[in-house]
Amino acid sequence: MDTAQLLQLQRMQARLADVRTRMTRETAMRELYADRFGSDLLGDMAANFSPETLDMALQGENPFREAVQRLVVPVRAGGAQWTGDDTWTDDRKAYLKGLAGLFGKVVTTLALTGKAAVLPWKGPDGQVRVTALRGYLHPVYSSSDPDQLERVLSVTTSDGGPAGIRYTVWAFEAGRVTIHRDLDDPTRYALTPGEEIELPYAAGRLPLAFVAFDEDGEGQPYSPGDVCYSAFRRFLHRLVQENVTYHSGAYKQKVIYGNNGPVPALGPFKLLELDSEAKYEEHGADTALIKQMTDAREAAGRSVWASAGAPEAQHGAGESGEARAIAGQMHEQTCDDLGDKGAALLTDAAALLAGMGVTPKPIEFTCRPLFVAKRAAEQANLGALYRDKGISRGELLLRLQDSGLTISADELKRAAAESGDFARAVALLNAGAPTYIALDLLRQAGMTVITEQDVEAQRALDLADAGGEGEPLNDLTGNPDDLTDPAA
Numbered sequence: 001m002d003t004a005q006l007l008q009l010q011r012m013q014a015r016l017a018d019v020r021t022r023m024t025r026e027t028a029m030r031e032l033y034a035d036r037f038g039s040d041l042l043g044d045m046a047a048n049f050s051p052e053t054l055d056m057a058l059q060g061e062n063p064f065r066e067a068v069q070r071l072v073v074p075v076r077a078g079g080a081q082w083t084g085d086d087t088w089t090d091d092r093k094a095y096l097k098g099l100a101g102l103f104g105k106v107v108t109t110l111a112l113t114g115k116a117a118v119l120p121w122k123g124p125d126g127q128v129r130v131t132a133l134r135g136y137l138h139p140v141y142s143s144s145d146p147d148q149l150e151r152v153l154s155v156t157t158s159d160g161g162p163a164g165i166r167y168t169v170w171a172f173e174a175g176r177v178t179i180h181r182d183l184d185d186p187t188r189y190a191l192t193p194g195e196e197i198e199l200p201y202a203a204g205r206l207p208l209a210f211v212a213f214d215e216d217g218e219g220q221p222y223s224p225g226d227v228c229y230s231a232f233r234r235f236l237h238r239l240v241q242e243n244v245t246y247h248s249g250a251y252k253q254k255v256i257y258g259n260n261g262p263v264p265a266l267g268p269f270k271l272l273e274l275d276s277e278a279k280y281e282e283h284g285a286d287t288a289l290i291k292q293m294t295d296a297r298e299a300a301g302r303s304v305w306a307s308a309g310a311p312e313a314q315h316g317a318g319e320s321g322e323a324r325a326i327a328g329q330m331h332e333q334t335c336d337d338l339g340d341k342g343a344a345l346l347t348d349a350a351a352l353l354a355g356m357g358v359t360p361k362p363i364e365f366t367c368r369p370l371f372v373a374k375r376a377a378e379q380a381n382l383g384a385l386y387r388d389k390g391i392s393r394g395e396l397l398l399r400l401q402d403s404g405l406t407i408s409a410d411e412l413k414r415a416a417a418e419s420g421d422f423a424r425a426v427a428l429l430n431a432g433a434p435t436y437i438a439l440d441l442l443r444q445a446g447m448t449v450i451t452e453q454d455v456e457a458q459r460a461l462d463l464a465d466a467g468g469e470g471e472p473l474n475d476l477t478g479n480p481d482d483l484t485d486p487a488a
Helices: 003-033 039-048 051-057 063-078 090-101 103-113 186-191 224-250 287-307 321-356 370-389 393-402 409-430 435-445 452-466
Strands: 080-082 115-122 128-132 136-141 149-159 165-173 176-183 195-198 209-212 253-257 279-283 365-367
Touching: 003 039, 003 063, 003 103, 003 136, 003 186, 003 224, 039 224, 063 103, 063 224, 063 287, 063 321, 063 370, 080 090, 080 321, 090 103, 090 128, 090 321, 103 115, 103 128, 103 224, 103 321, 115 136, 115 321, 128 321, 136 209, 165 186, 176 186, 209 321, 224 287, 321 365, 435 452
Parallel strands: none
Antiparallel strands: 080 365, 115 128, 115 209, 136 149, 149 165, 165 176, 176 195, 253 279
């Protein structure tokens, strides 16, 4: 074997090892999301703790599942919507409803693994069905064009009895799929012949719909779950350490120093003889150390939530309201991205259904996460309240910010100034000052609905009522407590 062949073999072995690592990590994340996880997540650290301690610690909370659900639930609740099938027959509409029914699975898979696929296929009975692919998905891109998806591998497992776990690899390429069955190592699928099936309806394109949420530095799919998973492993270390520290403080280690002689029987009529140098001690963690470990565990738990952009992660962390608002916007953006990616996947699958002839035309799917509809309704109600019931502009902007709308700090300050100037204008009127002075005060405060022409017109009316011409309008930026008429 020459040097070039050796280097090629080494690169291939490295890629295969990377695939195995990614498969193992993805399986661990799926198990963790299902609330099934063990001490293997601790790695080599697990050997430092007793099995009893590990079992007790692993019965604790699971912020990974909570953080991922914080992303998934609003998107799944919003669902997938579509239009354009009004004239279709019910049997054709059923395909779109079937696609929409897969939306929840697709979004959860995207959040966990960063990739998802939907396969329309025709069964032996001739009926076309749509399935969200399970197992491990591995995209293969063109060596000449990194953005060109050439192949998608789907790896599924089955129980092989005495032979152990067996693998099946489905290799989807343009216009066909090749199935490699009964493998003991899925990374070596290309070394065995497979069953090749031509798919004419997918000529020139992949026969399945595939989407990736994001990409890592190596161009491989990347998910919010990847970030949460790394944060959770750090949290788990802190959780076990806290558990050990807590039990060390609650059940202290008892130590007796003596002459190592036999311990006599104890009882009311027995004489207990101890060595004159004997002493008794207890060793364990003190309260301060326990609190330190608890604080570390809570901070690690918040970091899991923060990795999903959840605003709740900021509570108790000393963050400002603005920081929580930014975290909320990041969380909502991730939810929007999940919804958009899931809808795009269903849209591509609908195009495949149209190519198979079971639907008249491609249909576009969209998604509005639950909080989007809720926020829009809330903002509409605030607008109506502002128009009809006269809440101040400052209060309106503050409430809109609370509802999730981004309001700049300058805008909030200006609104607050307007609210204060409105109160001053009312005080001027109550003190008997002409109306035009109050109007000009509000105009200078930034109320754009009041123009100089409005002020001059009102001034003319006020002076006509007073029977005088007055002096030119003065600048009202001076003493706010001076309520006298400048024209008097």
